[in-house]
Amino acid sequence: MNEAADQRLVDAVQAGDEVAVGQALADGADPNVTVGRFRGSVLAEAARGGRLGIVGLLVNADARIGPADAYAASPLRAAVLEAHTEVVRFLVAHGALTAEHATRSSVLTEAVSSTTFRPTPAALATLRVLLEAEAAPGPSEEAPLITAVMQPVAPAVLRLLLAHGADANQQRSDATPAIVVAACRGDHAAADVLLQAGADVNARDRQGRTALMHAVERNEQRVIAALLLAGAAIDTTSGDDMTALQLARGWQRQNIQSMLGERHVGLDDVPIVRTVVRVAATGVRLAGDPQMLHLLANVIDIALDDLGDDEWNTRTGTDAEVARAAARRLRDDIVPAAHASWHQLEATAAELAAARSALVELAYGTTRVMPAGTSRLELIDVLEELDRQLGR
Template identity: 75%
Template structure:
């Protein structure tokens, strides 16, 4: 062991000095020298820093490409995590893929996760290199397409997987098709990518339910629209006798009923077999700036003044007294949030419903007066933002 040469090598690798690296190796430095107990070998350090020239010198000198230390860290994995695509490509060409440890998550699955947690062009390019090199998941992992839909990842990643041979009708290990998983998650972008790639729009899960049935149950209206535009069957019957129409009626999803082609919809008491649990809120915290919260109070006051208590109750189904109470709270009981810059107000589910009803009336009803200087389109925007947060 040549300790002095090893130290010169470590320093040269850390600074990226290729000449000094070559000199240290020629002087007897160990190409497997450790940077320190935490960082790993000098090759791992060079790969982490993306120093391709240094990586080449170390590999040519016999540096170990396989796992290092207790955590089985490899140069290939650290280069992948930092999205050094050229280093990844070089290491793969020298057998690094075959040297990966089977005790950790597969490098392919982890690379796919990186496109979500550290999204950047180089992460996508690195994933492409791994796919083209034939990287595969471990036997106990889901296929790349299923894992991607479950995370979920960006549409660009799905397209890359499909371009590289992923089966668009791939099923999860429990038999659930990818398009059903995407629909259940409300991922309309993934649903659209899968459909464009030729996924079977009416593929069934083990309960005989389609993606449309699951989307209807979860009120995922953008997913429903994508599926219907792709020709999803509305009247397919699941093993337990459910159809998309029955599920929409049973959950009282009136807008969805119209989307499914019904000409009228009410609050029918229709027994269905449910595969999802809904959690109605018992109280809600409204957060924002005082002027925005005061604007909501004005919306309620304007609609109440225009409709009167009786018409308000008829049109909204909400109590006028509840609406007035929440308007008063929005003006007088808004308080600064602790350890934050916004203001907040706790309201009940009924009070939130009254607020939403006022926004609906002002956005689409007969009331023509608007809070100055707000436009009707701004009220529509407020309503849509609230609906998205409520999952409507």
């Protein structure tokens, strides 16, 4: 044991000094010396830093290709997490896949997840290297396509997985098809990629519910559009005797009823079997810069002045006095947020509804007056962003 040489090796690896690494090895340094309890071996440290030349020196010096112990990251895992593609390619070529601990999540699953948490071209390229090497998920893990849809990942990742043999009709371990998983998560992009790759648009889960039924229940209108354009069956009955249209009626989703072909819609009291819980907030926190919150106040005032109280009440279904109070509070009651740069207002659901109704009137209604310096299109943008956050 040459502790001095070992320390020089550690220092050289961390400094990225190939010459010093070669000298330390020539002086008898242990190529398997550990850097720290959880950082693993010097090979893992070099892989983590993307230092391909040093990785090659250590491997040629018979450094252990696998993890130093059950707790430390292996060289391959360290390289995958940092998306050092060429290091991953080198380690895979030297047998790193077979040296991984079976008790930890697979590097393939790690690579899929990395495209969500650290999305870079290198992360996608690293995943491609593993797929080309036929890396597999662990025995208790979901198939990579399911993992990707559940994250969710960017469409490019799904296309890469499908190009390397993933089945568009892949099922989760509970027999839920990937297209249903995408619909439940409101991921219209994933749904579209899966459908283009041949996923069965009418595939069912264990309850006999299709992706369309789940999307209807969750008010995911973009997913519904993708499914309908792909030919989703509207009249299919689930195991609990529900159809997509019945679910839309039961949740009183008039827009979706129209999408499903109904010509006359209303607020009918239709009993259905529900599989989701709907959240109806009684209060909200509006956060933004003062000028944006003041803009909402101006929008409310303009709509009230243009329509008058009676017409406002009739057209919006909200109380004019509540709207007037909301405008006043948007001017006078906003406060700086603690430990943050924005301002905020604790508003009631009725006050939020009044602000949204005013935006609708100025964006799409008969009101022609706009706040100074603001166009109708800009108000449409504000309304659409608000609706997106509200799940409309």
